[in-house]
């Protein structure tokens with residue numbers, strides 16, 4: 140690791156002024172990215188020892204979505220100094236994701252989007268405009284980032300938009316060009332009911348919903364993708380404006396689940412088998428896929444949350460009472476899993492109008508929260524002339540990174 144990066148107590152190297160064009164946005168070396176991870180550990184990894192956190196970040200470069208160049212790391216730095224000796228003025232990561240857009244006439248096209256995460260400025264460089272500068276450079280840069288590359292079984296990849304989820308309120312990223320979108324959730328409390336130590340099939344035998352395991356995800360994702368394509372086309376026509384969505388595909392879900400496995404293995408010494416729950420017969424199913432997120436570990440459990448990554452109602456034309464009943468049964472399994480895995484809450488982001496109507500009668504305790512500061516969903520659209528703004532469909536937790 141370069142000396143210039145090793146200690147906050149040294150005099151920082153002379154830094155380019157934020158208003159000059161000199162800082163550049165580029166990729167870090169392996170040493171530089173490990174250095175950044177070691178700095179972010181107290182913020183984002185207190186549930187793990189520093190070494191395990193840094194190893195997790197390295198591991199997460201190899202999992203679905205991130206692997207094969209899906210993950211890009213970015214630093215704002217001084218171009219006049221050599222790699223590993225230059226200051227890391229600010230840093231972030233982007234993940235390439237499959238996306239769709241529907242035109243107002245209902246025509247659906249495939250492309251990609253970039254999800255931005257881990258925006259971080261070393262405390263010694265804060266308050267000098269570096270993160271702002273990085274984001275202002277990054278927004279337009281992503282418009283063409285990996286835009287020409289072709290992935291297997293995929294259409295040419297035009298970059299439709301980029302998204303991020305701000306934990307620092309609504310204005311910082313809005314100033315750099317990302318529009319804020321609905322950022323709400325249902326919150327359900329954990330409920331004791333599951334009996335740990337016995338297999339999930341026994342545990343939930345009395346439930347009308349049944350647990351979803353890893354092996355069922357591929358089929359559910361394929362069905363979900365087909366339904367979402369129809370729904371986004373309808374939505375664009377109804378709203379007479381462009382509608383976009385990240386695709387809740389298998390890679391997208393596996394990225395969350397592998398992160399979850401790493402965490403639960405380190406915290407509990409085992410990984411969960413229940414990845415979601417499904418209610419009803421094929422064609423009329425209601426299901427949710429979820430992940431367990433531990434921020435402070437078991438010592439500081441506030442904020443440890445079971446997130447419903449994606450909730451699907453296969454036939455939205457069904458009787459709403461029936462939908463409510465099914466949703467309630469699915470949520471009950473989530474509540475039981477939250478209790479077993481020591482999570483404080485169950486969250487479901489941006490429920491549809493349909494689920495907001497039926498939750499009342501579904502027999503579970505719930506609250507609805509509009510977030511003002513944490514996880515503010517934000518989107519930068521790269522299309523031309525969209526005066527009405529774009530509609531973001533399926534803006535759920537699976538898109539987070």
Ligand SMILES: CC(C)(COP(=O)(O)OP(=O)(O)OC[C@H]1O[C@@H](n2cnc3c(N)ncnc32)[C@H](O)[C@@H]1OP(=O)(O)O)[C@@H](O)C(=O)NCCC(=O)NCCS
Pocket residue numbers: 182229257258259260261264265266267268269270271272304305306307308311
């Ligand atoms: C947020 C962060 C990246 C800003 O980096 P920076 O290089 O100091 O940012 P800049 O100097 O470009 O911009 C500072 C602005 O960010 C705002 N800001 C910084 N931290 C903030 C916070 N926690 N909440 C709200 N606004 C914040 C400042 O108020 C300031 O606003 P202003 O321009 O209106 O005065 C840095 O404080 C950091 O790394 N924080 C810890 C990690 C984090 O929270 N990352 C963001 C995750 S979404």
